[in-house]
Amino acid sequence: MLTSVLEGNSGSGPAVDDDEPMLALRGVVAGYGGFDILHGVNLEVRKGEIVAIVGPNGSGKSTVFKAIYGLIKIRLGEVSFEGQDVASLGPQDLLKAGIAMVPQLSTIFPSMSVYENLELGMYLVRDKALVKRRIDEILELFPRLAERRAQNAGTLSGGERRALEIGRSLMLKPRMILMDEPSVGLSPILTKNMFEQLQDLQKAAGITFLVIEQNARSALEISDRGYVIQRGVVSHTGTGRALLGDDEVRRSFLGG
Numbered sequence: 001m002l003t004s005v006l007e008g009n010s011g012s013g014p015a016v017d018d019d020e021p022m023l024a025l026r027g028v029v030a031g032y033g034g035f036d037i038l039h040g041v042n043l044e045v046r047k048g049e050i051v052a053i054v055g056p057n058g059s060g061k062s063t064v065f066k067a068i069y070g071l072i073k074i075r076l077g078e079v080s081f082e083g084q085d086v087a088s089l090g091p092q093d094l095l096k097a098g099i100a101m102v103p104q105l106s107t108i109f110p111s112m113s114v115y116e117n118l119e120l121g122m123y124l125v126r127d128k129a130l131v132k133r134r135i136d137e138i139l140e141l142f143p144r145l146a147e148r149r150a151q152n153a154g155t156l157s158g159g160e161r162r163a164l165e166i167g168r169s170l171m172l173k174p175r176m177i178l179m180d181e182p183s184v185g186l187s188p189i190l191t192k193n194m195f196e197q198l199q200d201l202q203k204a205a206g207i208t209f210l211v212i213e214q215n216a217r218s219a220l221e222i223s224d225r226g227y228v229i230q231r232g233v234v235s236h237t238g239t240g241r242a243l244l245g246d247d248e249v250r251r252s253f254l255g256g
C-alpha cells in the first residue's frame, strides 16, 4: 500500500486542466465550538506557484490551514485539490493525495542525526534502498544538510533545522507543501535564505507552496500571489508585487 502512496505522489499527479487551480477553497466557513472564525474564505493556488497568506494576529490564517488539512471540520463551502473534494480527508489521506504540511512548531528529533530525521519522513516504508535513494536526492537539494548528515539535529542552527523539516516533508514526494510561519525563530538573513530555498525548490522540483507568514513583506517579496486575511475573510488579493505596492496593505500590515 505504501508503494502505491509513493507512486501516487511521484510524477505530476492526476491530469489537471492547467486552467483549474491545484487547490481551491470556496466559501469556506469554519471555527471552534459555537463560533465561526472563517466567514466564507475563497482562495486558489495554481500548480507551481508560491502563495502567501498574510494578515494580523488572530485573523484566521492558521484556521485556514486547519480547514485545508482536515484538522477542523468545515461548516460550509468546499475544499478541492486537483479537482477532488478533500474537505473530509484527514492529514494521512491528504499526504497520500500529495499535500504535506510543515507545522510552525519544530518536529525535529534533536538527539537523532540529520539522516535519521530524514528517514522518519518515510518511517512506514520498509524498502531501505528506496529510502536511501530518496534521502540522497533530498541531500542533493540541501548541501548544508548533506555536510551534516551524521550530526545530531539538536546541534543544527535554526535555518538548518528549518531546512531539515522542509527536506523531511519532501520524502514522500508531495506536490504541494503547506508551511505555517516558516520564519519563526529565524533572523532576517536566515528568513531570506529560507525563502530563497523555497524558490529554488519551486524551480528545481516543481513544488507548489502555500505559506502563512507573520513576516508579510518578506513573504510577499518571494510569492507569486498573496492573500490578506482580516477577521476571517480575504480582504485583499493579488500578485506579491501588487500587494506590496498597495497603499492600504502597506499602511495596515507592512509598516507604512
Ligand SMILES: Nc1ncnc2c1ncn2[C@@H]1O[C@H](COP(=O)(O)OP(=O)(O)OP(=O)(O)O)[C@@H](O)[C@H]1O
Pocket: 032, 033, 037, 055, 056, 057, 058, 059, 060, 061, 062, 063, 064, 214
Ligand atoms: N482551538 C481553538 N479553540 C478556540 N478558538 C481558537 C482555537 N484556535 C484558534 N482560535 C481562535 O481563532 C481565531 C483565529 O486564530 P488563528 O490561529 O487562525 O489566527 P492567525 O491569523 O493564525 O493568528 P496568528 O498570526 O496570531 O498566529 C483567534 O481568535 C483564536 O483565538
